Amino acid sequence: MTLTLRRALGALAATALMLTGAIAAVAPTSLAAQMIPAMTGIRTGQNPGFDRVVLDLTAGPAPAVRYDLVDELIADGSGDIVWLTGEYFIAVAATPAAAHDDAGNPTYPGPQKFRTRNLRNVMAVAVTGDYEGTLSIGLGVRSRTPVSVFTLTSPNRVVIDVRH
Structure with missing residues (x-):
């Protein structure tokens, strides 16, 4: 050869x-x-020492989550300010995650913004983005306190704990 x-x-x-x-x-x-998990619900609850916000998701890989303490909440895509009740704001992002199905239909039937009168620190919650596999949520809070953001599986959930 x-x-x-x-x-x-x-x-x-x-x-x-x-x-x-x-x-x-x-x-x-x-x-x-x-397999991008889609949000189907948002639940809130007061616990001893912290308020909890839970994003219910469909099956798929557990998303990576992160949060930032911000001066104002910005809507993904438009860049507009999201006006929300609160002295301080927490921006949470979950990737991969969405609030719509493959056809573009919403999977979360609830309000895009709502007050949480039953909680001690979290005053309001808003869906601030659903763009390119990233789901963004904003929280308006009364005071800056420690925040913990994590995921749970079986079923998939994003959990946001905000101390009182």
């Missing part, structure tokens, strides 16, 4: 491996896109 033939076969084998790898890499991504 000549050196030129070996190089050609090596290049052909490398190309086949790259194509096979590319096909394998595309399949999980499209599957993951179909």
Whole structure:
């Protein structure tokens, strides 16, 4: 076998491996896109020492969550200020998550903004974004206190605890 033939076969084998790898890499991504958990409800409750806000989600991978203490809440997409009752504000984002199905229909039938008169620190909750696999929620609070944001599974939930 000549050196030129070996190089050609090596290049052909490398190309086949790259194509096979590319096909394998595309399949999980499209599957993951179909498995984005969708929000179906928002629940609130007062507990000893903290207020809890829970986002109920459909099946799929548990989203990564993060929060920021912000001066104002901004609507994803438009960049408009979301006016919400509160002295201080907490912006929470969950990825991947949505509040709509694949056809664009809302999966969360509740209000986009509501007061929480039954809680001690959290005064109001708003859905601030549902864009490109990121679900954003804003909280208006009375005072700056420690916040804990985490996920639970079986069923999927995002939990936001705000101390009194």
